[in-house]
Amino acid sequence: MNGLLGNSTLISEVNLRLMLQSVRVMQPTYRSAVARHTGLSRATVTVGVNALLERNVLEEIDAAAPAPRRASGGRPPRLLRVNARAKQVLAIDIEPDCLRVALTDMLAHPLEVRECPIDRREGSRRIVRRLLELGQSILKAHGNPDLLGVGICLPGLIDRENGLAVSSTNMPRWRNVPIRRMVEEAFGAPVHMDRSMNLAALHEWWLHPELESCRVVLLSLRTGIGLSLMDRGQIYRGRQDSSGEIGHTVIDIHGPPCECGGQGCLECFVSTRAVTARGQRLVDQEPGGRLAQAVVADPPLRPQLIYRLAKSGDPACEALVRDIARYIGIAASNAINLLAPDHLLIAGSIDTADTIILD
Ligand SMILES: [Zn+2]
Incomplete structure (x- = not known):
């Protein structure tokens, strides 16, 4: 019997993921808590946790405070936590005006983030080449670590089944780019890709596991504007x-x-483009104004600059941001009326103007 139970191939990968996720959310934690949290039997959890310890993705630590006493008087159980250093993850974010690559540990803590601006009208091959170079340079700087996988965050429409970036109104020369294959070949690790708003929603769920039982609408305000609907942990696609x-x-x-x-x-x-264009009109109208001066001191003109001045009380920038907030408010109230979520989240660069927008 022990031989059968000890064979980790009998434990489905789904259960292992469930247990790993459960430890991550509660860590440091006990096996008994993992069983309660996942609803799996104690025997299944024992075998699964041993398999995860063997793979080095979980580790055991001694409890700082005395552990619950065992009725049997045996050795007190040790605590479990995710071994964040076991493997690393390469996270790639393609935004129409900027590429970002981060190397993170297993718990998604960034070890390093690099970015470079791009021209969104450039051809896809050149942009992908720069992306791969950026990824390779960050891996090299960290001694070419063992990668758990690569995640790609994409704008526009995608074909997840075939690994294609199908099209994006903000990147007009991208058409059916086989991005997954290109990245897989370059880094030799499994690649997962998704649209930026869905990944923003997944990120919130990762940070706040209590959202698993809720219906969440996330408005993603980046170069483009997207909405993700997550219904009790499942993204509606x-x-x-x-x-x-x-x-x-x-x-x-x-x-x-x-x-x-x-x-x-x-x-x-x-x-982003609309906000920048409105900012440019302000600069043109008032060449000696605070925004114009801020652009000279810290070019180029970008929304963050406008938000920063708005927060510091510049009346022209504040009026601009309040107007933008009105449009966001209309979009948010339309989304609430249509989808009746438990929570509405706003993500993206506009959150640097948070207090004004929330007002
Ligand atoms: Zn349109």
């Missing part, structure tokens, strides 16, 4: 993973033309 294009919902039928071919889309008012 729509046909061909294409749900969540709130940035291209029309909020002003008489509004300016949008790159998607529509008119008056939300992105025409609150995207």
Whole structure:
């Protein structure tokens, strides 16, 4: 019997993941707590935890305080925690104007983050080449560590089944780029890819496990605007993973033309590009104003600069941010009316203006 139970191939990978996740959320913790948390039997947890210890992804530590006494009077149980240093993860974020690559430990703590600006109108091959170089340089600097995997955060539409970046209104020269294969070949590790708003929602769930029992709507405000709906831990993806294009919902039928071919889309008012363009108009109107001076001191003009001045009380920037916040408020209230979530989260660069927007 022991021989059968000891064979970790009998324990499904799903159960192992469940146990690993459970330890991560509660760590440091006891085997008995993992059994209660996962609903798995004690025998299954014992075998699974041993398999995870053998793989070196869990480690045992002694309890600082006296552990619960055992009725049998045996050796007190040791605590479990994730061995964050067992492997590392390469995290890649492709934003239309910026590439970011981070090396993290198993608990997603960044060990190093590097970024480089890109021209979103450039061809995909050149951008991917720079991305791979950035990844290789960060791995080399850390002694080419053993990678658990690579995660890619992508803008626009994707085909997860075939590993393609299908298209993005913000990166017009990207068409069916086989990004997963290219990254897999370069780093020799399993690659997972998803859309940026879905990964932002997963990140919140990772940080706040209590969201698992909730319906969460996340508004992602980056170069583009996306929405992710997570219903009790499951992301709603729509046909061909294409749900969540709130940035291209029309909020002003008489509004300016949008790159998607529509008119008056939300992105025409609150995207990075729209905010920067409005900031530029402020600079042009007031060449001696605080924003113009800030751009000279810390170029280029970008939304963060506008938010920083708005927070420090500059009336022109504050009025601009409040106007943007009104559009975000309309989008958020539309999302709440449509989807009735328990929580609405806002993520992205605009959160640096948080207090003004929340007002
Ligand atoms: Zn549009």
